[in-house]
Amino acid sequence: MKNTPNFQPKNIVKTIQTLTEKGLKVVDRATQGKTWAEVVEPIDAFEFELGQHTSVNSHLNAVMFSEEFNAEYEQTLSLITNFYSEVSSNKALYQAYKDLLKTDLNTQQTYILNETIKDFELSGVGLERAMSKRFKAIKGRLSILSNQFSKNSLLSTNEWKKTVTKTDLAGYDEDSLAKVKTDSGYEISLQMPIYMDVMAYADSRDLREEVYKAYISRASEVGITDKKFDNKSTMNEILTLRKEMAEILGFENYAAYSIAAKMVDSDRQVTDFLDDLVMQSKPQAEQELAELKVFAGVDLMPWDLGYYAEKLKEQKFDFKKSDLTPYFPEKRVLKGLFITIENLYKVSISIVDEACYHPDVRILDISNSVETVGRIYLDIYARKDKRGGAWMADYQPLMGDENPVAFVVCNLNSSTEDKPALFEFDEIVTLFHEFGHALHHILTQVKYPSAAGISGVPWDGVELPSQYMEFFCYEKAVVKLLSKHWQTGESLPDDLYDKLIAAKDFQSALGMLRQCEFSLWDIKTHSENKDTYAVLNEVRKATALIKIVDENRFLNTFGHIFSGGYAAGYFSYKWAEVLAADAYYYVKSQGGIGSQASVDFMHCILEVGGSLDFMQQYLKFRGEKPSVTALLKANGINNIRKQ
The missing domain is CATH 1.10.1370.40 (Neurolysin; domain 3)
Known part of the structure; x- marks a missing residue:
């Protein structure tokens, strides 16, 4: 490969600052252009250069997290957001793109230009000075909040550990035990592979309950881990700012704003699609749960589902996961x-x-x-x-x-x-x-x-x-x-x-209901002016078939929505x-x-x-x-x- 990433970046704040200053000059020159080569190509070339730096920084912050690097990384977020806010609100550049539509273009160029023009309009290019300034400030704040949400989720996950004995882990096979073996015994955590094993294999119902509650309450006010990682205020501010941003652009809510850039036509089309899936899946999901209840012989709680599902699957299909691995x-x-x-x-x-x-x-x-x-x-x-x-x-x-x-x-x-x-x-x-x-x-x-x-x-x-x-x-x-x-x-x-x-479709209807629950909550929480947990409780009336425990704060670590790109788009x-x-x-x-x-x-x-x-x-x-x-x-x- 001619161009490989630099995975040991230094002075990233200064680098991004220098690059974004350069980028504004590139954009300024592009606004004077009259052809694709004069307008689009210089901006593409610059964004290619900038993207190499921002993507590596983001990647390292996600896969090699350290407080020191994150502190620098957070400083770059406002620089990047401000730069793209300046570009997307540049009326002269917007006009230059519109003027290019009158020139000799191929089919792909015409499509790209029309989509770019739509992106300009969804980014507030038509806003007057005061509203434009507020819109940019919101986007900058959202980038900071997104990183804060992700950081809190990671740190709260890492904070919980528990030393256990081999007896505590009755139900584990040797491969699963090997994952949690330490020099002095055994230690479990909330890392996904470890958590999933506890839920599927641990015979101890008390241990499953403890680990489940620790996991489901991460980054919340009721969590076992440090309350300083509570993400609720961060979530509330994100949702409030998204709503304000959409309203500034004339949309009724953030869901309508998000859908304007997607293939679907409206949030109603999305909810109809999801409601139809719920209706078609729910009868089979109820049968699946009834079968599990009979098999388990206990009043099922959330920390029982994975365990008894694994046992039932083993009985029905005469194999277990550990036979495959x-x-x-x-x-x-x-x-x-x-x-x-x-x-x-x-x-x-x-x-x-x-x-x-x-x-x-x-x-x-x-x-x-x-x-x-x-x-x-x-x-x-x-x-x-x-x-x-x-x-x-x-x-x-x-x-x-x-x-x-x-x-x-x-x-x-x-x-x-x-x-x-x-x-x-x-x-x-x-x-x-x-x-x-x-x-x-x-x-x-x-x-x-x-x-x-x-x-x-x-x-x-x-x-x-x-x-x-x-x-x-x-x-x-x-x-x-x-x-x-x-x-x-x-x-x-x-x-x-x-x-x-x-066994491929074992409890697939229950899985379908769960995904529809997430998707309906997402689209509704971005279209209704209600507390996000109140929205979830309302959605669960149609989708949830088992008790929800008081400690459940699943949304507080739902990164797809609060630190990813799936807001009003999880569907x-x-x-x-x-x-x-x-x-x-x-x-x-x-x-x-x-x-x-x-x-x-x-x-x-x-x-x-x-x-x-x-x-x-x-x-x-x-x-x-x-x-x-x-x-x-x-x-x-x-x-x-x-x-």
Whole structure:
């Protein structure tokens, strides 16, 4: 790769300050331009340069968190926000873009310009001086609050630990015990892989309750951890400022403002879509819960669900998660993932032997038959100084002879002294998901950075490539590629594969209800002037089938909404899942992996990015509109009425 990230940045505040000052001069010159080359290209080139610095800073703050670096990072946020506020409110630049529409442009350039003009208008370019100043101040404050929310979530998660004995962990197998073994005994924490094991395997109901309550109350006023991490006031201020920002632009609420940049037409369309999914899923979800209650024989509490679900699943399908994990050692999983991608999209993936910011990180080069087309930095293990969850972030888009570069981050199980990292199948699904995002970014053919890869893609379309990829990791041929017992070398036996597939949709309707609950809460909390927990309680009347404990402060660590990009857009997961299921079943019917249809998906969706209308591109690939029937089928939900 010609241009690699600098993972040891110094003087980041001064660097960003110098760059943003340079950027304003670039913008000023661009306002005098009359052609695409004079207006758009200089700004694209500068944003490419600035983005390299801001993305590395953001990445390191998320995966190698330290108070010292975060203090500097926080100082850069206002500089970056102020710069983009200045650019997006520059009336002369706005007019220069509008004037370009009268010049000789190709189809992609015309589409990009129209979308850019819409972005200007949604960023307050038409506001008069006092309102423009307030709008910029709100955006600056929101960037600070977002980082504060994320930091509080991380620190409160890290603060809780508990020393336990092997007896306390009755129900654990040796692999699960190895994850929490210390020099002096055993220690559990709220890191996701550890928390999930407690919920699924610990026989001690008291221990599950303690850990659940510690986890669900993080960063709150009732949390076991330090109350200084309470995120409620941060959340309230974020919601208040979002509402004010939307109203300044003439929108009724933030939901309407958010949806103006998405494929859907209104928040009503979103709630109708979600309400329909709830209605079609709820009867099966009630049956699933009733079955679990009978099996458990106790009055189910939230900390019982994972435990008894695992036991019921084991009884119904005659296997348990721990039967699968020995077949999925990390090296084999990655090799199988890479081969699957290579077969899908006619590319090759090679591991690059270079030092990076952490020994866990792998560097991957993606090539076609002619040349290297992009690079991925893969950071997959959970660490104390690393933000929870999984995500893909872009370092740079395609620009001239510079290839796109992406970061893929997960928080999966790591190796122990005597065993390689052994992945649970859900973790493999997560890997496929994030690589779907990365391939969307890497395989772009768009020469305009503002629309290359994931740039410019509507938020309710951005999850299509990732969720589409998830489907392939259940195919038998792919599972054979992914699996090789870490001791015997045997691939996953056919009988275990059959059980895995039979169990794939276990309690899927309950899962659908939960995701609809999050999505409905999100869209309603950004459209109703109510306390966000009051909104959640109202939504739960239709979606929640089990008791909610008083300590539940789930929203206080809901990073997708308060420190990510999903505000009034969490429904995008389900909206895009409809597209993904529809796309997968179509490709499967046309020959599956390696077929012309799978290559067409790359050409029509991945390569085009945000340079053309997303739904029109989907229709070009698919030939017809997607149906929610595909989503219900993919989840094994049988209450399917005629569409």
